[in-house]
Amino acid sequence: MKSTIIQFFLIMALPIVSFGQTVNDILEQVDSSRTVQMVRELSGEDSTIVNDVPTIITHRVSGLDNNLAAEYIKEKLIDLGLDVTDDVYSPGNTGGRNIYAKQLGSVYPDSIFIICGHYDAKVEYCADDNASAVAAILEAARIMSQYEFENTIIYALWDQEEIGLVGAKNYANKAAANGDKIIAVLNMDMMAYENDGDNLFDIDVRNIANSYQIRDDLIALVTTYGFNLVPNVVDPGTSASDHSAFWTQGYSAVLFGEAWSTGDRNPAYHSVGDRINLFDLEYYYNMVKLSIAYMATKAVLVPISSVLLLDPSNMLVHPNPTANTVTIDFGQQFVGKLVVYTLNGKRVLSQKIEDETSAEIDMSTLPSALYLLKIENEFGESTMVKILKE
Numbered sequence: 032m033k034s035t036i037i038q039f040f041l042i043m044a045l046p047i048v049s050f051g052q053t054v055n056d057i058l059e060q061v062d063s064s065r066t067v068q069m070v071r072e073l074s075g076e077d078s079t080i081v082n083d084v085p086t087i088i089t090h091r092v093s094g095l096d097n098n099l100a101a102e103y104i105k106e107k108l109i110d111l112g113l114d115v116t117d118d119v120y121s122p123g124n125t126g127g128r129n130i131y132a133k134q135l136g137s138v139y140p141d142s143i144f145i146i147c148g149h150y151d152a153k154v155e156y157c158a159d160d161n162a163s164a165v166a167a168i169l170e171a172a173r174i175m176s177q178y179e180f181e182n183t184i185i186y187a188l189w190d191q192e193e194i195g196l197v198g199a200k201n202y203a204n205k206a207a208a209n210g211d212k213i214i215a216v217l218n219m220d221m222m223a224y225e226n227d228g229d230n231l232f233d234i235d236v237r238n239i240a241n242s243y244q245i246r247d248d249l250i251a252l253v254t255t256y257g258f259n260l261v262p263n264v265v266d267p268g269t270s271a272s273d274h275s276a277f278w279t280q281g282y283s284a285v286l287f288g289e290a291w292s293t294g295d296r297n298p299a300y301h302s303v304g305d306r307i308n309l310f311d312l313e314y315y316y317n318m319v320k321l322s323i324a325y326m327a328t329k330a331v332l333v334p335i336s337s338v339l340l341l342d343p344s345n346m347l348v349h350p351n352p353t354a355n356t357v358t359i360d361f362g363q364q365f366v367g368k369l370v371v372y373t374l375n376g377k378r379v380l381s382q383k384i385e386d387e388t389s390a391e392i393d394m395s396t397l398p399s400a401l402y403l404l405k406i407e408n409e410f411g412e413s414t415m416v417k418i419l420k421e
């Protein structure tokens with residue numbers, strides 16, 4: 032037997048130094064060309080690859096079988112390492128199917144913020160309605176899944192909105208029955224059309240729960256980050272999109288989208304003319320960024336630790352952030368295993384430690400992201416140490 036008692040103390044971790052991660056850092060990562068490409072693929076302008084098969088999403092009409100679009104979304108979210116639910120609430124070829132991913136908050140896992148939109152469509156194309164929001168939500172997930180937040184985030188894509196908010200109602204009803212503590216629902220529906228140069232966007236709100244807080248936060252964030260957007264509050268807001276399924280259950284929610292109420296509507300609404308060529312791309316990017324700013328701000332970023340002290344010995348993880356390798360000084364002999372995970376629990380590296388005082392982990396092949404290092408041996412596992420790969 033090894034000196035197991037000392038090893039046991041190794042598992043008590045105490046972070047002492049942290050450095051900032053900001054919402055600005057997150058916003059800088061919004062990739063407009065990637066987002067537009069997703070709109071093009073979701074609206075059938077370009078071919079794509081779904082489950083390794085080259086294909087074209089010719090439509091997203093739920094009554095005509097929109098499973099290909101559902102698979103596209105599901106694959107994108109799974110690739111991020113997120114915990115994805117494929118909720119076939121109404122089985123069958125033309126049945127309803129919500130796809131959503133959960134990113135668990137590390138401090139308040141029961142407090143939920145939902146960013147959502149419907150992926151089904153009225154007819155072919157329907158780029159603005161609502162591939163615009165689907166792509167925005169997928170981009171939000173891509174970036175924010177690399178960070179740690181205090182509160183839980185759910186990235187949700189609803190089915191069958193166009194035939195009566197069926198998917199969102201199904202989810203909201205179950206959430207209410209389950210007592211889910213949903214703090215806010217940001218529902219996005221048509222967010223890329225701007226034709227009169229005023230950069231107005233609508234916040235449809237009603238005096239239900241704390242919905243006014245979402246309105247106020249969105250308005251404040253426009254100023255905070257200097258987005259070239261002008262908020263327009265619609266109160267009482269329309270009930271003609273998925274947020275109203277949450278209002279019905281007494282949850283705080285708003286509709287966030289282009290300036291429908293002030294006469295700047297997409298003229299191709301619910302027609303095959305609703306294609307990406309009608310987008311005002313700069314307006315769209317700002318809308319995407321504002322939605323991500325809202326989620327990142329409200330879910331509250333958790334700063335990562337760069338140094339870790341162990342009692343009774345000193346343990347050091349350095350450099351952190353790292354571009355290539357990270358060294359772990361155990362401060363004493365250690366036998367066990369180092370395992371590196373993505374923030375969402377996907378194991379990416381594993382390394383055995385055979386009675387050593389330090390170890391190096393080569394992270395050079397991993398994508399830039401925040402990772403979790405777990406140190407474990409036969410007596411248990413350590414608190415996760417966060418490592419930022421640059």
Ligand SMILES: [Zn+2]
Binds near residue numbers: 149160161192220221
């Ligand atoms: Zn819509």
